[in-house]
Amino acid sequence: MYSEAGSTTMSHNLHGTFISQKVNKIRWKPERLEESHFFVTGSVDNEDQKIVLWDFIDNKDDDDIYPFAVAEVPYCGDVSELKFLNPDYFASSSSSGSAHLMKVAYAETGEAHIEVCTTWKDIHYFENGESSPCTALAFHENDLVTVGEDGRINFFTAQSKDVARSIDNADSCSIQCVIFLKHDEILTSNLRGQMKIWDTRSESNKPANTLMLSGDQVTPTYLTFHPTQRHIIIAGDELGALTTWDLRQQTFPVNAHEGAITEIQFHPDNPDHLFSCSTTGELWHWSTKTRYTLGFASEETNVWLAPENVKSKMEVLTLMPTLGKPINSLDVSKKKVICGCGNEAIYLVNGIAL
């Protein structure tokens, strides 16, 4: 449907750096007053995994700039998710079944380093004692939730060292994604495309609601919600389709990428812009055409919920020529998009049009 979008390559300021490790997750460190320049990466597929803090200081006069590694910590498995809870703390989940809370701390000399604050060890495991990969992590303020291949959901808070509650066998298949819908409601998706809504206050170990992504048992690969209208969920799946979804109504699939979608991120400050990347190495910027944004603030006219019109109302820009390797992760802050690619490189696209 959007094949023509692939050819509209915008001329952006693109920096690539080879870093000798494959990045699975990449996240800007949000800052309180200034623009983000630190970011963290979590690796996958290496002999030894690590989480690295990078600094990428923009310099208008000098084009030849590279991010440099400020600090790193070894990690106990593939980094399956990284999320900043606030400008200082971030949470991570690992394929070895553990989750961690880490902090970007500063020494007296001003140098930044990573501090491991809390480890929730082996919170995902199989009946036979093997550890199970923790596949995803979500947070709402200080509440955290992790899901894993063992079909277990764990709830805990950032302040506590213990898991507050876990639902064993929440799903008979591996759970792939999780997001918070409200402070007391989460949405999980499993290998077969079943989506379950759980009430975190409920005593019962049964989901409040179960839905299917589509009839074809397609595995969702990433879930995200609209920043200002949280009942609107966007799911990316292994076949490359974006499915928009008003939880109160029904689903609206949009065929998009060639390969499986690896991540979807709304622009944190501007929900009219969405970014997605895929295993075929595409990095796309979806933006609402300007004339539709004026005066259409009401949710009924959210462009994502008008499938037949999405194409005419959205512009899709390719941010990077494809490199033939998957793009595993992306993040966006102000006008800067960073992504981690399967060719052991990270790329910064500067000056995206908002």
Next chain:
Amino acid sequence: MENNAKTFLIPNDLCRRAGMGASWRPMNEIVVFPYEKRSVKQKDQPTSFASNAPVSIFHIRRSVILFHPILRKLVNESNGVFLTLQASFKTKPSDLKMEILSISRQYRSIIRACLENLQDEVGKPNITVAERSEMHNYITIFYSVECVWHLCEILFIDVIPGNIVLPHLLDWVRFHFPKHERNAAILLASNSEGLELEEEFWPTVFGNLLQGRIKVVRALLKQHSAANSPIFQLVQHLLKSMPTYNVMNNVSVSEFNLQWRHWVMDIQQQIDSKQFINNHNLNLLMRLLTGEEEAWAEIQSQCEAWYEFLAGWLCYSETTVKTFELGQYAKQSIKKMRMQNHLRHLDRVLLAAMEFDMLLVIKEVQEMTENGWFVSHFTDLLHHSGRLSSLEKEVEGFSADKLRESFILDYGTTLVGHKSLWQVGLSYLDHCPKDGLPTIQLLLPRISFDSEAKVHKLIREAISRGLKNVAQSICKVQGMRSLSRGRLGNALTWALKSQDGPFTSYLADKYLKQYISSGELNNTDLLDNLGSSMLASDRLIFLGKYNEFHKLYQEGEYKECGHLLIALMVSKIVPKFFWPVLLSEAIPLLESEEIVFSANDTFTVLHCLEEKEEIPELSDKISILRLAAARNLSRALMYEAQCENLV
């Protein structure tokens, strides 16, 4: 054939006493273990070495320098260039000349960046001695690679106007012997007169002369304390008037040669009139310019390598040398330097290149110990430039396609063996038209995985190459793994993805047997939503339908329930071990207050009962079933008769 077998000692006593066995372990490992050889005639019993003591098993792995973090940058970056070349070859195979040259330069700039990174690393204070020597080793290797590639680019890839190779050759030498330029810069920067007091002065003057940097030579001579003397002025004048050849100048080669001879004659006259006799160095300089044999013999000791000498010598005696004449001059300079008998590997490759023996170059390049990075990218480039296929006519039985493919196949396979570079490796195998796909087919299932995220990646790679059976077998492995972890639902999902009927049936049986033993159907969230995937096997259809039956029963939809049960009984897909359960399920329905089964339905139940009465587990239920069926039959018959009467 050369015997270059290597011997590795396995430090193990049991291996020494019993003997050893070995087997391949994917991807690039050999596993060695103690093993006693037995013949068919010997008795089948534990060997005398068998014991309960722990036994060592050894993994032997080839060390691949390309997996070093710094070199991985080179691997990944060059992969991008490689793919660009393959893509542009596909789209516009006719107009590749300039593209090929630019690709070649990109490869070289990647090597240079890599050398820079290695130099930086060596300079770091916190590395061990072993690491430092390792870095030095890499630097030597990639320095040679760049050196050979650069020369080959000049000779085989670049299009040189008029075949006048000298300017390029000088560029090449200048890059690889940067010492003189650097020294000159240091000397000139000091900006003091009387530079000749510096020890480095004259070697630097001659070094730059040999690299054809006349301007630098003149600048240096100007800083000599006697620079204003008539003799130095004369030298400056002669150097300034040296004719230079440039194809663009519209000067023919013969015309240039005439100018050159005049200029040399001029200098010769000055030498003969003993103008420079008081200054040995100036005298030597002038004699070098005239190409005098003895003078060149005198200077050769200052040259680090024969090719440094060669470039300088050609610069002042054969300025218009053509590419195809290089070989003979190369041999002459090697002879002059008396190096014929101690040529290093690098020397041999360079000589082969100058002699235009492309196959020998490729053969020698293979010996460079960088795991095939050079030879595969270089051969691929030559192949696309068309240089390699032109050899097919000259050499019998030589196929350019096959040669290129064999190198790329090897290189790709090496990379697939790495935990992180496997996808890069696959992209090389994709460009082996003959054996690439079969190789991928063999390698993909052997890549290890410990998370479903990796499983998904592998499956995607398989599907995108049309290797459905590989994808299915990976699904099956993950299915078995889930089963052993007690995740039956997940196992079933993977079994369905693998489209393996028998495996699905096996798992469906597990559910049914669990139900028999525990009275509960597990994973109903999955079973409720099987949808069309139920059709994968008869047993799964049965399981799905049976689950539906349960659901209807719980919801109190007894009529629907009864229909479904009868449909299942006549369907012929009921597993033998499940008949007792299925028939017992009929009892409450037969006994229900409301009539569920019609007379015909009841006959069906009775019929099945007759057929299955041999099943031992059913023996205690038969009488109850018969009674219930008889009672229901009577009720149903009466009810149906009433209905008929009403009509």
